[in-house]
Amino acid sequence: MARGRAPGYDDQREQILTQAAELFARGGYVGTSMNEVASACGLSKPALYHYFKDKNALLLEICNTHISRLIALVDEVDAQQLAPEPRLRALIERFVQEYAHAVNEHRVLTEDVRFLNEQDQARILNGERQVVESVARAVEELRPDTDKAGLTKALTMLLFGMMNWMFTWLKPSGALSYDTMAPIVADLFLGGLGAVQTPSPKDTKKLAKNYLTS
Amino acid sequence: MARGRAPGYDDQREQILTQAAELFARGGYVGTSMNEVASACGLSKPALYHYFKDKNALLLEICNTHISRLIALVDEVDAQQLAPEPRLRALIERFVQEYAHAVNEHRVLTEDVRFLNEQDQARILNGERQVVESVARAVEELRPDTDKAGLTKALTMLLFGMMNWMFTWLKPSGALSYDTMAPIVADLFLGGLGAVQTPSPKDTKKLAKNYLTS
DNA sequence: CCTACCGATCGGTAGG
DNA sequence: CCTACCGATCGGTAGG
Numbered sequence: 001m002a003r004g005r006a007p008g009y010d011d012q013r014e015q016i017l018t019q020a021a022e023l024f025a026r027g028g029y030v031g032t033s034m035n036e037v038a039s040a041c042g043l044s045k046p047a048l049y050h051y052f053k054d055k056n057a058l059l060l061e062i063c064n065t066h067i068s069r070l071i072a073l074v075d076e077v078d079a080q081q082l083a084p085e086p087r088l089r090a091l092i093e094r095f096v097q098e099y100a101h102a103v104n105e106h107r108v109l110t111e112d113v114r115f116l117n118e119q120d121q122a123r124i125l126n127g128e129r130q131v132v133e134s135v136a137r138a139v140e141e142l143r144p145d146t147d148k149a150g151l152t153k154a155l156t157m158l159l160f161g162m163m164n165w166m167f168t169w170l171k172p173s174g175a176l177s178y179d180t181m182a183p184i185v186a187d188l189f190l191g192g193l194g195a196v197q198t199p200s201p202k203d204t205k206k207l208a209k210n211y212l213t214s
Numbered sequence: 215m216a217r218g219r220a221p222g223y224d225d226q227r228e229q230i231l232t233q234a235a236e237l238f239a240r241g242g243y244v245g246t247s248m249n250e251v252a253s254a255c256g257l258s259k260p261a262l263y264h265y266f267k268d269k270n271a272l273l274l275e276i277c278n279t280h281i282s283r284l285i286a287l288v289d290e291v292d293a294q295q296l297a298p299e300p301r302l303r304a305l306i307e308r309f310v311q312e313y314a315h316a317v318n319e320h321r322v323l324t325e326d327v328r329f330l331n332e333q334d335q336a337r338i339l340n341g342e343r344q345v346v347e348s349v350a351r352a353v354e355e356l357r358p359d360t361d362k363a364g365l366t367k368a369l370t371m372l373l374f375g376m377m378n379w380m381f382t383w384l385k386p387s388g389a390l391s392y393d394t395m396a397p398i399v400a401d402l403f404l405g406g407l408g409a410v411q412t413p414s415p416k417d418t419k420k421l422a423k424n425y426l427t428s
Numbered sequence: 429c430c431t432a433c434c435g436a437t438c439g440g441t442a443g444g
Numbered sequence: 445c446c447t448a449c450c451g452a453t454c455g456g457t458a459g460g
């Protein structure tokens with residue numbers, strides 16, 4: 001029988017990831033040294049390198065764990081087969097909960113993916129695309145006309161903007177304030193959706209060309 | 215008569231600031247070296263230091279120029295004494311225009327202020343507070359009840375979230391797509407504002423406590 | 429405005 | 445021949 005990892009190995013990895021996410025969120029990926037990560041975990045730098053092969057692997061696992069949870073979240077809501085409005089409300093509530101549960105990880109995901117190596121970055125961006133597309137489908141159900149106008153993704157991204165920007169102004173002190181925000185975001189978005197004028201075809205053509213393709 | 219600056223001195227400074235904003239926006243402040251800035255401008259590093267005393271000064275001037283324009287913008291709209299709805303529409307249009315005109319500077323402002331030294335950071339954050347408060351006043355005029363509920367600033371920040379997040383998904387290729395987005399953001403926000411349920415006093419108390427105070 | 433450097437610290441790894 | 449580390453230092457490069 002093969003000898004496994006030492007007991008506590010996985011716990012130690014988890015603890016390192018949590019610490020690194022906090023340090024990266026505060027000082028940025030490039031602005032945080034492996035020495036800082038190590039000493040925040042009470043480890044020597046070689047000990048840290050025992051758990052992660054390099055700095056990129058640390059960043060990748062933070063991003064990957066978080067995006068995997070977001071993908072699982074939208075899949076779960078999809079599986080519930082809710083009507084359009086409760087579906088979008090459920091998505092918003094779950095996103096806000098998830099962000100509140102992982103503020104540091106979320107900030108790292110939104111700010112530091114660009115520092116991953118090319119292939120890992122592509123993997124993460126692919127995951128993000130999956131998540132966005134699932135929400136976009138929910139938006140489109142609520143306003144089918146926006147899709148052919150090329151507006152669906154724009155509206156979806158405005159919704160993500162409201163949620164993703166929250167970590168810059170809401171203190172991460174507790175999940176309660178995030179919980180309070182979820183229905184507000186849902187009310188605002190769902191209430192405003194019907195008021196959005198579909199732009200002229202000339203404008204939406206330009207709009208469609210201006211999405212980031214990657 | 216004292217010898218003035220060499221002719222072209224100010225032009226060179228401007229060019230450096232534009233180049234630096236682009237490099238900082240792409241690679242982050244910490245991830246960009248002064249050598250990279252210098253060579254992108256066709257200068258030696260010592261030559262670069264002739265125009266800016268250190269890296270912090272470069273970051274400060276990028277942020278300061280941009281935030282000053284935003285403050286001027288809200289002051290101009292304030293001076294027009296518009297009715298609440300056209301006022302907020304004007305603010306949104308002007309913000310989106312300004313962001314489109316200075317995508318790199320805006321990204322640097324939103325992501326890299328934390329790397330400024332303490333005093334400069336405080337100055338910039340103070341400017342940001344001015345801008346937010348002006349928009350918050352416009353929001354409060356449209357929904358006076360949200361103020362005593364502590365909701366005004368939350369709604370204002372959701373609006374900024376929609377606008378500030380745009381640079382992550384709209385290609386910076388042209389001002390036209392941004393122009394198309396401004397009325398969409400305005401429709402969505404103004405349309406949704408009336409649909410937002412005021413949360414219970416218990417929740418808003420928590421909400422008010424969770425703003426970043428600085 | 430150049431070449432030539434400094435103190436320090438970077439990410440990563442040697443031997444034991 | 446595995447794991448779980450340590451003290452010390454590697455080659456390069458950062459801001460200045």
